[in-house]
Amino acid sequence: EPEVTQTPSHQVTQMGQEVILRCVPISNHLYFYWYRQILGQKVEFLVSFYNNEISEKSEIFDDQFSVERPDGSNFTLKIRSTKLEDSAMYFCASSGRPNEPLHFGNGTRLTVT
Amino acid sequence: AQRVTQPEKLLSVFKGAPVELKCNYSYSGSPELFWYVQYSRQRLQLLLRHISRESIKGFTADLNKGETSFHLKKPFAQEEDSAMYYCALSGIGGSNYKLTFGKGTLLTVNP
Incomplete structure (x- = not known):
């Protein structure tokens, strides 16, 4: 069964550095999402992406965040200047159509020191 | 605003016992759960x-739209059911297809 893949599985970075989290959604999916989960808290929606543009974003997704689909397969989340509070598990997800169940990746654990 | 509440952070039952994980939601339209x-x-x-x-x-x-609930039930829990369970809500139609998650319930099924 096809899966969403995320790399790296764990990223450690220093405060103020830029990080790029990478995702390869399922190949025939058109809707892409990023969620995050701070340790001990719930999974939170960050952004949805369709047709090469952001469909919706949460209040968490401020100017330090950006998403890109640089080619036909990758979907990236960039955090420009990381803060300690960005430490979390970041999940990528994709679906073939809206309101179709999301397929999640294994997540990238980001640790900002 | 859409919100999902899972009141139990932890739930522990014995194998073979019934289990119910509670979920309540708040949404102004017709949600999908x-x-x-x-x-x-x-x-x-x-x-x-x-x-x-x-x-x-x-x-x-x-x-249950009257009680705005979507509780998860199983009559006889198995050890392999031990996991984290998240209730989630999505709006139907338009751009309201983002998922809003509850905080999750950690279910432990003891032998």
Whole structure:
């Protein structure tokens, strides 16, 4: 069964550095999402992406965040200047159509020191 | 605003006992409700959705619009059901297809 893949599985970075989290959604999916989960808290929606543009974003997704689909397969989340509070598990997800169940990746654990 | 509440952070039962994981929601329109499960060291995966009306791994969930609830039930819990369970809500139609998750309930089924 096809899966969403995320790399790296764990990223450690220093405060103020830029990080790029990478995702390869399922190949025939058109809707892409990023969620995050701070340790001990719930999974939170960050952004949805369709047709090469952001469909919706949460209040968490401020100017330090950006998403890109640089080619036909990758979907990236960039955090420009990381803060300690960005430490979390970041999940990528994709679906073939809206309101179709999301397929999640294994997540990238980001640790900002 | 859409909100999902899972009042129990932890739930522990013995094998063979019935289990009910509670979920209440708040949404102004017609929502679609889901249960996602995350087994140890595995990814979040869909367990069931209310429009399918299916029973998956013995679990069922009925949407009660009057009580705005979508509780997950299984009559006889198994040890392999131990996992983190998340109730989630999505709006139907338009751009309201983002998922809003509850905080999750960690189910432990003891032998």
